Amino acid sequence: MAEKVKKATRESYGEALRELAEEYPRVVVLDADLAEATKTALFRDAYPERFIDCGIAECNMVGVAAGLASCGKIPFATSFAMFSAGRAYEQVRNSVGYPRLNVKIVGSHAGVSVGEDGATHQCCEDIALMRTVPGMVVLNPADHYEMKAAVKAAVEWKGPVYIRLGRLAVESFNNSDGYSFELGKGITLRDGKDLTIIATGLMVSRALEAVKNLERQGVDARLINIHTIKPIDRELVVRAARETGKIITVEEHSVIGGLGDAVCGVLSGECPVRVVKIGVNDQYGHSGPAQDLLDEFGLNADHIAETARKVMERS
Structure with a gap:
């Protein structure tokens, strides 16, 4: 380890x-x-x-x-x-x-x-x-x-x-002996059947915390870490959509053109399911302490978990 x-x-x-x-x-x-x-x-x-x-x-x-x-x-x-x-x-x-x-x-x-x-x-x-x-x-x-x-x-x-x-x-969370990095291949950090959270960069650790919180509330969420946004792991994304039926993407980036759109681009043609994008919603940031800004923009574990619960309620 x-x-x-x-x-x-x-x-x-x-x-x-x-x-x-x-x-x-x-x-x-x-x-x-x-x-x-x-x-x-x-x-x-x-x-x-x-x-x-x-x-x-x-x-x-x-x-x-x-x-x-x-x-x-x-x-x-x-x-x-x-x-x-x-x-x-x-x-x-x-x-x-x-x-x-x-x-x-x-x-x-x-x-x-x-x-x-x-x-x-x-x-x-x-x-x-x-x-x-x-x-x-x-x-x-x-x-x-x-x-x-x-x-x-x-x-x-x-x-x-x-x-x-x-x-x-x-x-760090990629510190297990089984960790392996491959260009174009995502990593399933937690398996689950109820829905899938796909995260990238800084948001992966926040999503991991959210998945643990959801587990305590009875929600079995899958978590995928997409370190390569292009070329994206199409096979992994499609499999998650087929097996869980619901996708949430999380990124510290605009919801326009980033991870969420990359995932939607894959699924719209191969496995259309509901996708909810968490990110910066077509707006500029502003000056402030980093953690306060992340909270303001909903880029934290609580908001990810809350979004997942709402997705489950609507299913």
Whole structure:
């Protein structure tokens, strides 16, 4: 059994880059003047000759990463999600996605849990944007061990990848000896027959707490962790819909274009069932303590459990 740890996935990302550097000498890391916040400073301090600070110029950073990839390097271009996925979208689309270059775009501090930085930095659209880039793999790991495994998988995958990082610390739950990470394959954390909760990223730990609460109330909920939003595990999603008949998706992202829409896109054509989406409802965030904002937007265990009970009552 691996040690249980509590840390932000952005920190796990920085540790993974540093640990993989010797095994993968073609890995280089770029940042946009945020290395301490994104934790790429861990790599920078260990391998300064393979680190480039591009300054507050994210569009240029993605262009530099594309050039490095065309020369055989494996660049990780890192900034806050609002900038690496948002501000630099045109460069990601045309300079990385169109030629299918081996660039890893990394978005830290995504979602409303950025907290006091406010709406301009609380990117709740990054997954939607990156899903639309043809050939882009989209990863949203949920804890320390999953992030480390995802970074290694991204290094070994030849082609563009987007990785979403969180700011808040989360307690690890993927620390069993049987844990296995595979691109494009979701993980069933808890089996159940009454309904299925499908969660991603920071919300997986909240959903796990909700499932435990529901169990005490007599609701047998299945919980699926979707760390790879694109390509999504279609087989697992369809099986859950057929076996439980009711789906709730949970994400710290807009309900438009994220996990919920990805799940609906699968089920509408293969197994139409009722899907309830929990996320940010077509609105901007605002400044405030991270946990207070998560509560305000219904991104907590209590609201997930309450939604599940309402779904059961209507069935």
